[in-house]
Amino acid sequence: MRRLAGTLVLASVLLPSPAARAGASLLVDDAGTTPDGRCQVESWLQLAPGGAAEASAVPACAAGGVEYSLGGSVAATASAHAALAFGLKHTLRDVGDGTPGFAVSIGSAWTSRSGVPGAAVANLIASLPLAGFGVIHLNAGWSAARGRLPVPTSGVGLEHPQGSHWLVLAEGFVQRGTGPAWQAGLRRMLGGGLTADLLVGADPRGRWLTLGLNYSPGGG
Helix, strand or coil: CCCCHHHHHHHHHHCCCCCCCCCCCCCCCCCCCCCCCCEEEEEEEEECCCCCEEEEEEEEEEECCEEEEEEEEEECCCCCCCEEEEEEEEEEECCECCECEEEEEEEEEEECCCCCCCEEEEEEEEEEEECCCEEEEEEEEEEEECCCCCEEEEEEEEEEEECCCEEEEEEEEEECCCEEEEEEEEEEEEECCEEEEEEEEEECCEEEEEEEEEECCCCC
């Protein structure tokens, strides 16, 4: 599942990064959260033309109905700055068979050259199951960079199962002032709570390839 992906993506858009887009393996968040008392981690490597690369990891744990995440990213360039993002997410209603799910999330981000938050985000999330097709995820929110007025954001994502071990992923994301971004690819269920992602994406600044590895105990 996506864990405050929107928070980290928005932070990476607002804060400088050498990669085409570094911040989350998926652009659009879903309404799910880690069950109380459990933790999980998402990690990914993002590659862009010209040799730009960025490695990221986002551990998340849940307690009292709230999921807490703390993610970090490091780019492989001499002038790169590490980025750190913190987020909170609460599921208002779980997704069920034919029943939509809803969640809210907030977050903030820092870079290694600044001791104060450089970006803040808030997001409303809906996940809508479609019988025989998959799940549609809808996001609507606001983001604010330090010293700038908040701007609206929106996103649409699709998870379409292919057999028992594969998901087709496709999504689009828009933030006012930055232009649209899209991403598509495959997720493979490896068993034991492990999944792997292979995604390609693009925005007005360029293209990228993402290789992801996620671990969620009890996730199958």
